Amino acid sequence: MGSEVDDAYLVRRAQEGYVDAYADLVDRHGLLAYRVALRLLGNHQDAEDVAQEALVAAWQQLPGFKADSSFSTWLYRIVTRRALNRITRRRVTESLDLLGDVSDAGDGPGQQTERNLTVDAVTDAVTALPPPQRVAIVLRHFEGLPLAEIADITGSTVPAVRSHLFRGRRTLSKTLAEWR
Amino acid sequence: MSGPGQPIDDVSLLLSGANTRLACGADIDALLEQAADGYAGQFTSHQRDCLYCQAALREFGRLWEPVRDLAAERVTVPAAVKIAVASQIRKLVADVWYTLQLSDGGAVRVAARVVARIAREAARDVAGVGVAFGRSTHSRMAGLVERATLRHRHPNAAVGVLGRTAVVDLAIAVEYGDQVDAVARAVQRRAVAELRSKVGLRDVTVNVTVDDVIT
Numbered sequence: 001m002g003s004e005v006d007d008a009y010l011v012r013r014a015q016e017g018y019v020d021a022y023a024d025l026v027d028r029h030g031l032l033a034y035r036v037a038l039r040l041l042g043n044h045q046d047a048e049d050v051a052q053e054a055l056v057a058a059w060q061q062l063p064g065f066k067a068d069s070s071f072s073t074w075l076y077r078i079v080t081r082r083a084l085n086r087i088t089r090r091r092v093t094e095s096l097d098l099l100g101d102v103s104d105a106g107d108g109p110g111q112q113t114e115r116n117l118t119v120d121a122v123t124d125a126v127t128a129l130p131p132p133q134r135v136a137i138v139l140r141h142f143e144g145l146p147l148a149e150i151a152d153i154t155g156s157t158v159p160a161v162r163s164h165l166f167r168g169r170r171t172l173s174k175t176l177a178e179w180r
Numbered sequence: 181m182s183g184p185g186q187p188i189d190d191v192s193l194l195l196s197g198a199n200t201r202l203a204c205g206a207d208i209d210a211l212l213e214q215a216a217d218g219y220a221g222q223f224t225s226h227q228r229d230c231l232y233c234q235a236a237l238r239e240f241g242r243l244w245e246p247v248r249d250l251a252a253e254r255v256t257v258p259a260a261v262k263i264a265v266a267s268q269i270r271k272l273v274a275d276v277w278y279t280l281q282l283s284d285g286g287a288v289r290v291a292a293r294v295v296a297r298i299a300r301e302a303a304r305d306v307a308g309v310g311v312a313f314g315r316s317t318h319s320r321m322a323g324l325v326e327r328a329t330l331r332h333r334h335p336n337a338a339v340g341v342l343g344r345t346a347v348v349d350l351a352i353a354v355e356y357g358d359q360v361d362a363v364a365r366a367v368q369r370r371a372v373a374e375l376r377s378k379v380g381l382r383d384v385t386v387n388v389t390v391d392d393v394i395t
Contacts, residue, residue, distance in 0.1 A: 004394045005311050005353055013351055018313035019273055019293065020300060026265055034257040048261055055265040060272065122250045141216055142251045166209045169216055170195050176243045177191040 007071040015062055022059055029072055030055060032143075033079045039138040040083040042127035050086055054079040069152060076139070076153045084131055125175040133168030136161055191239055204232040215240035218248060278346055278381060290379055292316035292346075299348045299386060302374040303367045308358035310394035312367070313351045346375060347385045353392035364388045 007028070013021035033054050038047035058078050065074060126134060132154075139150045140161075150161045193199075200208055206226070211233065214220060220241030227233040270293070277289045296314035303312035350371060354363045371386045 005392065009311075009353070009392060013313050016315070016351070018315045018351060019269065020297070021313045022269065023266060026262060030257045030262055030265070031255065034261060035255045038255060044258070048258055051257070052261050052264050052268075055261070056268045056272075059265075059269050118246045119250055119253070122246045126247075141247060144251075165213070169209070169212045170197075172247070173212060173240065173243050174192050174195045176246065177195065 008067060011062070011065065011067070011071055014059075015065070022062070025071060026055055029075055032072060033075060036076060036079050036138060036143060037083050039123075039126065039142045040080070040134060041086060042123045046086060046090075050079065050082050054082050057082070073149055073152055076143075076145075076149075077155075080135055080139075080153060084135070087131055121179055122176070125172055125179070128175065129168055129171055132164050133171065136164035137168040137172065140165055191243065194236070194239075202232045202236055204230050206230065206233050206236070208236070211236050212240050216244050216247070220244075278379070295346050295375060295379060295381070296348055298374055298378055299350055299371040302371040303350050303352055303388075306363065306366045306370055308355050308363040309367060310353040310355050310392075312353075315349050315351075316347070346379075346381045346383070347387070348375070349387045349389065351389045351391050353394050354390055356393050356395045360390055360393075364390055 007025065010021045010025050010028075014025060030051065034047055034051040037050040037054070038044065041047050041050065054075065058075055061078070065071075126137060129137060135154060136150060139145045139153065140147070145153075147158045147161050147165075150156075151158045154161065194208070195212075202208060202211075204226075214222075215237055220237040223234070223237075227237065273293070277291055278295060293316065296316050298314075300312050300314035303309055303314070348371065350367060352364070352367060354360055365388075368386050368388050371388075372384045375381050375384045375386075
């Protein structure tokens with residue numbers, strides 16, 4: 001039910017004040033918002049906050065949304081921007097964090113499998129990338145988006161995205177090689 | 181650096197900023213891209229004969245395996261996210277209320293959004309309806325009233341109390357092949373009946389807009 005109409009239809013209805021149409025958009029794209037935030041920020045708590053903020057902000061900005069890009073591209077843009085804001089803010093307070101990062105893996109140490117360790121290591125390596133490279137890597141290699149869409153999302157150009165990707169892949173590969 | 185076909189001893193050195201090309205002239209970043217995109221095993225005609233390229237691709241492919249594993253990992257949205265979004269949006273949307281006067285025991289207020297929701301659910305049950313959305317036509321007016329009275333209103337006063345008369349808009353998309361007006365009329369009848377019986381609203385107007393056909 002509801003899966004037959006396209007996003008543009010739901011966007012139009014939501015713009016007309018049919019709140020449930022926006023709820024359907026959240027059902028369809030909430031995962032995208034959360035997943036990108038999770039890959040950019042590296043932990044579930046921040047990802048939850050950012051995804052939530054972004055989905056509410058998208059509702060508020062919906063009257064100004066023009067159909068010149070798809071809803072998902074537009075949502076990617078909002079999530080990415082909010083995640084970047086959080087990264088910059090976090091960097092300022094990081095030096096005060098004397099206790100260090102609390103691991104959000106709910107499982108006890110006995111459940112930490114080798115796979116979890118690998119996942120954590122890759123997550124750390126990705127979140128250690130400088131923000132522009134991180135965004136490019138996440139959108140390209142985690143979300144599988146074409147370069148043109150990444151340029152659209154980040155307000156950049158295809159050559160600039162390509163260059164961030166080149167540098168990001170090198171840095172990430174070097175980190176992974178050292179870790180191995 | 182290692183010879184052709186030999187395992188690469190130090191990938192980090194190969195990846196250091198100074199190196200841009202392999203001994204065969206192949207662009208390191210292009211090979212890295214190929215491996216990261218998951219095509220390390222699909223050789224170009226040059227790569228088919230080049231042991232330098234094959235060794236580098238093998239190595240890069242291995243390096244990127246955990247990245248691809250993480251990318252392929254299934255992520256689920258915590259239910260809390262959707263609940264929080266829905267509740268925050270509810271706060272942002274000006275609420276209108278229908279007040280049902282009871283003979284004794286006080287008044288009952290029903291939010292217009294609840295009324296719209298019930299109308300929507302009723303519409304969805306009608307054969308031939310693909311999707312349906314409901315809204316209260318008074319929401320817009322209530323928003324204006326709320327803004328105008330914000331400064332001199334009692335904090336507990338309800339906004340846009342509308343009494344027992346409800347006007348609901350339903351936007352529906354019908355399935356292709358059904359008779360549009362018959363579906364729309366059935367939706368109207370059913371929504372009105374549901375609102376009368378489930379909410380107790382006496383005067384109900386349901387405007388149905390058919391704005392799409394689903395094939």
